[in-house]
Amino acid sequence: MMSLEFAVAAALFAGVVAYAVLGGADFGSGFHDLTAGGARRGAPLRTLIDHSIGPVWEANHVWLIYVLVMWWTGFPESFAATMTTLYVPFVLALVGIVLRGASFAFRKYSETLWQAKLFGVVFATSSVLAPFFLGTIVGALASGRVPADGNGDPWSSWINPTALLTGCISVGTCAFLAATFLTADAARRGENALAAKLRIRSLVVGAGTGIVVFAGLIPIEHDAPTFWDGLTSRAAPVMALSALGGIATLVLLWRGRFGPARLAAVVAVAAVMAGWGIGQYPWVLVDQVSIADGAGARATLQGLLVAVGIAAVIVGPALGYLFYLTQSPEWNGEARGGVEAGEGGSIRRGDSHWSGRLGN
Amino acid sequence: MDATQLLAQASDVVAAADPAGLMPARQQMALSLGWHIILACFGVAFPAIIFAMHLRGIRRNDPVALNLAKRWGKASAVLFAIGAVSGTVLSFEMGLLWPGLMGTFGDVLGLPFAFEGLAFFLEAIFLGIYLYGWGKMPPKLHLFMVLPMAITGVIGTYCVLAVNAWMNAPVGFDIVGGEVVNIEPWAVLFNQHAFLAFAHMWLAAYMVTGFTIAAVYAVGMLKGRRDRHHRLGFMVPFAFATIAALAQPLAGHFLGHDLAERQPAKLAAFEYADETADGATPLTIGGFYIDGEVKWAIEIPYLSSVASLNSFTEPVPGLDQFPEEDQPPVNFTHYSFQAMVGIGLLLLAAVALYWFLRWRKKDLLENRWFLRFMAVTGLLAMTAMEAGWIATEVGRQPWIVYGVMRTPEAAADHSGGLWGIYGASVLLYGGMTIAAIVILRSMARRWRSGAADLPSPYGPRPLPADGPGEVRECADEKADGANRPTAEQGAAK
Numbered sequence: 001m002m003s004l005e006f007a008v009a010a011a012l013f014a015g016v017v018a019y020a021v022l023g024g025a026d027f028g029s030g031f032h033d034l035t036a037g038g039a040r041r042g043a044p045l046r047t048l049i050d051h052s053i054g055p056v057w058e059a060n061h062v063w064l065i066y067v068l069v070m071w072w073t074g075f076p077e078s079f080a081a082t083m084t085t086l087y088v089p090f091v092l093a094l095v096g097i098v099l100r101g102a103s104f105a106f107r108k109y110s111e112t113l114w115q116a117k118l119f120g121v122v123f124a125t126s127s128v129l130a131p132f133f134l135g136t137i138v139g140a141l142a143s144g145r146v147p148a149d150g151n152g153d154p155w156s157s158w159i160n161p162t163a164l165l166t167g168c169i170s171v172g173t174c175a176f177l178a179a180t181f182l183t184a185d186a187a188r189r190g191e192n193a194l195a196a197k198l199r200i201r202s203l204v205v206g207a208g209t210g211i212v213v214f215a216g217l218i219p220i221e222h223d224a225p226t227f228w229d230g231l232t233s234r235a236a237p238v239m240a241l242s243a244l245g246g247i248a249t250l251v252l253l254w255r256g257r258f259g260p261a262r263l264a265a266v267v268a269v270a271a272v273m274a275g276w277g278i279g280q281y282p283w284v285l286v287d288q289v290s291i292a293d294g295a296g297a298r299a300t301l302q303g304l305l306v307a308v309g310i311a312a313v314i315v316g317p318a319l320g321y322l323f324y325l326t327q328s329p330e331w332n333g334e335a336r337g338g339v340e341a342g343e344g345g346s347i348r349r350g351d352s353h354w355s356g357r358l359g360n
Numbered sequence: 361m362d363a364t365q366l367l368a369q370a371s372d373v374v375a376a377a378d379p380a381g382l383m384p385a386r387q388q389m390a391l392s393l394g395w396h397i398i399l400a401c402f403g404v405a406f407p408a409i410i411f412a413m414h415l416r417g418i419r420r421n422d423p424v425a426l427n428l429a430k431r432w433g434k435a436s437a438v439l440f441a442i443g444a445v446s447g448t449v450l451s452f453e454m455g456l457l458w459p460g461l462m463g464t465f466g467d468v469l470g471l472p473f474a475f476e477g478l479a480f481f482l483e484a485i486f487l488g489i490y491l492y493g494w495g496k497m498p499p500k501l502h503l504f505m506v507l508p509m510a511i512t513g514v515i516g517t518y519c520v521l522a523v524n525a526w527m528n529a530p531v532g533f534d535i536v537g538g539e540v541v542n543i544e545p546w547a548v549l550f551n552q553h554a555f556l557a558f559a560h561m562w563l564a565a566y567m568v569t570g571f572t573i574a575a576v577y578a579v580g581m582l583k584g585r586r587d588r589h590h591r592l593g594f595m596v597p598f599a600f601a602t603i604a605a606l607a608q609p610l611a612g613h614f615l616g617h618d619l620a621e622r623q624p625a626k627l628a629a630f631e632y633a634d635e636t637a638d639g640a641t642p643l644t645i646g647g648f649y650i651d652g653e654v655k656w657a658i659e660i661p662y663l664s665s666v667a668s669l670n671s672f673t674e675p676v677p678g679l680d681q682f683p684e685e686d687q688p689p690v691n692f693t694h695y696s697f698q699a700m701v702g703i704g705l706l707l708l709a710a711v712a713l714y715w716f717l718r719w720r721k722k723d724l725l726e727n728r729w730f731l732r733f734m735a736v737t738g739l740l741a742m743t744a745m746e747a748g749w750i751a752t753e754v755g756r757q758p759w760i761v762y763g764v765m766r767t768p769e770a771a772a773d774h775s776g777g778l779w780g781i782y783g784a785s786v787l788l789y790g791g792m793t794i795a796a797i798v799i800l801r802s803m804a805r806r807w808r809s810g811a812a813d814l815p816s817p818y819g820p821r822p823l824p825a826d827g828p829g830e831v832r833e834c835a836d837e838k839a840d841g842a843n844r845p846t847a848e849q850g851a852a853k
């Protein structure tokens with residue numbers, strides 16, 4: 001079973017899961033930005049979002065590039081078939097990704113409130129639309145809507161029960177992840193009022209998403225039978241794990257254990273994604289092209305694994321370092337009870353900091 | 361036959377040759393690549409320039425340099441963000457617009473893209489650390505966080521250029537009975553042409569970035585802002601641009617050296633060689649190619665053969681040797697190529713003049729005409745780079761993979777409706793361009809008026825009555841600026 005093709009498919013899928021979790025939390029913050037309320041009421045939450053995703057959003061978003069490149073290099077024909085069929089959701093997701101990244105950066109340096117509002121609205125709206133359309137692509141693939149030769153129906157391929165539901169699930173899981181992450185961030189920064197508000201949000205969004213994920217299974221039985229068979233047999237354990245993770249997250253949030261709640265939420269969402277992958281195994285394009293049939297040249301697959309190996313050795317630690325820094329007290333103004341108190345003061349810094357040596 | 365019949369027949373021919381979705385797909389590709397490449401230049405070259413400035417600030421304890429490095433970091437945050445999203449557009453478009461290329465050759469050309477992705481990862485990670493690390497990390501460690509970006513710029517550029525070089529000089533596969541076989545992905549990654557193309561593009565990135573930043577400070581000096589801040593802000597990027605501008609024509613010459621064997625039709629178009637000459641081909645300036653002939657041109661004997669073949673006797677193979685359907689659009693290719701070379705030589709002359717006179721103890725920065733010229737060098741370098749790309753890409757036509765696959769075979773079955781998407785893209789890219797300019801200018805204005813930090817207004821300013829903490833500004837910036845020596849703010853005007 002551990003064939004070369006399988007190894008590449010697994011590496012590709014690992015990227016999908018990483019994107020769903022990290023990129024998902026990133027997208028999801030847009031949902032909360034959108035629903036944060038008017039300029040005055042929403043300001044604390046929007047500021048928190050800016051702090052939380054500012055240093056990491058570009059890195060989180062490279063997972064998508066990784067997935068695309070692995071796909072077109074490892075399974076080129078299925079990539080072309082998917083692109084010629086699902087170009088509508090791809091283009092719409094792309095527009096969302098472009099608008100959100102650009103307007104996030106623009107908002108950070110906006111001069112006036114109206115500019116910040118304009119870019120903020122674009123950022124938030126497109127952050128909700130992009131995961132929806134990416135989700136419909138998942139549903140279209142899982143329900144076998146992409147023919148092996150491509151050029152499938154551009155509309156019915158993704159406007160169907162499974163795809164629309166996976167779109168909603170995708171928005172929900174993003175919002176859920178972001179809510180738990182932001183709650184923990186707010187608590188870590190000592191912004192207790194904000195953390196309390198976010199805790200309620202997380203509970204509501206989490207419960208709602210859980211319901212959508214499991215209600216979403218109902219139409220799949222008829223709409224995507226092959227996928228359904230996989231889900232209810234091979235993938236049943238991970239789906240159960242996902243349910244457990246979701247419940248654990250809610251319990252932990254309820255009890256105010258925000259750090260561990262984050263972990264449980266990650267497990268829940270990663271398990272949902274794994275459920276998709278395992279459910280549709282061994283197909284790349286369900287009922288059409290299997291992993292073994294769709295793979296590209298062997299030498300190329302080996303090359304890809306070399307690239308993945310190097311990435312694991314070099315990119316892995318670097319990514320870990322970035323996440324470690326963003327969680328460290330120095331980057332959070334934790335030491336003095338939150339950023340608020342530190343506004344006029346200073347971020348804690350060592351004596352060696354340059355500003356200390358400038359004779360001021 | 362009357363005119364309508366003729367017209368109908370003509371459009372039939374066009375339709376048979378090119379599917380309706382081809383032209384908009386090409387325009388779409390050109391727009392998005394042409395836009396991305398400018399931002400990519402900043403992604404490649406800006407980190408090294410910031411590093412040099414930041415290093416100077418730390419080693420010489422120079423607050424002006426530190427302040428410049430910090431501002432450039434913030435400006436680059438805006439540029440890198442739109443650079444990254446516009447790059448994402450490209451990776452979607454490879455599949456959306458050219459499924460025939462990706463489906464057939466995805467596993468041939470994919471490996472360089474995989475390594476490029478690796479480079480992007482590192483770039484994005486260290487970007488996050490560097491930009492947000494001001495004031496939060498030990499300063500030396502923080503400084504070195506910008507270096508990986510300069511290195512990933514090399515890897516990323518090389519990898520993308522490896523793909524493009526492969527499209528121009530395909531290697532690493534055989535076609536047997538219509539099937540692509542014997543694929544050697546490493547041969548694509550390390551193809552011979554890639555190294556030269558990389559060197560040329562990498563230098564172009566340093567020219568575009570160096571001249572553009574220097575131009576900003578040249579404008580400031582023209583407006584009478586003659587302080588150390590402006591001088592230093594001009595000199596450091598100008599030094600980078602100088603080295604690149606001096607090396608660039610050489611790199612370009614070597615890049616073109618094998619064009620006669622690699623893509624003779626492209627070379628003929630570059631040189632306006634309508635027919636193969638009896639001896640050395642002259643260099644053609646001006647003129648226009650119609651009906652298989654170049655008209656109204658000035659010719660300088662020998663020069664074309666000397667430049668492109670290193671020979672006083674051999675002729676450049678003429679366009680008459682290629683069937684019509686294998687020729688690129690000649691005029692567009694030719695003028696793009698000449699624009700690039702012309703601008704390259706002009707910029708070379710300008711930097712050489714500056715340093716020569718400086719050696720003779722005369723400072724051209726006192727000369728308003730020189731500053732005026734410097735103010736447009738950024739745009740000139742961008743034009744040269746775009747022209748170079750257009751010469752390369754349009755000159756490759758009608759092939760997408762030279763000699764192997766024609767562009768129409770690679771295109772998707774989209775209809776003319778693709779023009780709608782193209783129109784929307786023009787609006788989108790136009791909007792992003794305008795927004796980026798507005799934001800960057802507003803940043804500069806606020807800096808000039810003394811604001812050290814640029815907190816975004818996430819809500820209305822709090823009234824004293826609201827009590828503290830209702831609405832906050834960007835605290836990382838705020839806290840960071842609070843420790844800034846006021847003397848520096850004075851100097852930073």
Ligand code: HDD
Nearest residue numbers: 557561564567609612613616701704705744745748749752
């Ligand atoms: C600042 C930008 C810039 C400048 C000043 C120059 N170039 Fe260039 N040129 C490029 C930017 C560029 C480019 C846009 O980066 C290209 C497109 C593809 C590539 O690798 O580099 C290019 C392509 C390119 C090619 C095409 C190769 C091919 O299609 O295979 C040749 C022959 C040259 N250049 C030669 C020159 C010469 C002789 C120059 C002398 C002044 C010169 N370039 C200046």
Ligand code: HEM
Nearest residue numbers: 386389390393394397520521523524749753754759760767
């Ligand atoms: C370095 C990586 C690049 C790659 C892999 C690449 C790839 C492609 C592809 C696949 C096409 C469409 C097929 C074709 O028309 O032959 C194309 C066309 C084109 N590209 Fe590039 N490109 C690269 C860089 C650039 C840049 C930086 C520009 C900047 C202007 C550019 C300008 C164009 C233009 C103008 C066309 C349309 C040519 C035509 O159809 O007449 N390319 N390129």
Ligand code: HEM
Nearest residue numbers: 062065400403404439440443444447448450451480517520
């Ligand atoms: C000579 C041509 C090119 C060069 C030198 C180049 C270089 C770069 C650089 C430096 C970045 C990082 C941008 C930033 O953070 O500012 C970038 C981003 C990107 N480029 Fe290009 N690029 C080129 C052409 C292309 C082409 C042809 C493609 C795809 C077909 C492409 C795909 C991407 C992608 C997907 C990203 C985004 C990665 C991210 O999320 O950070 N690039 N490119």
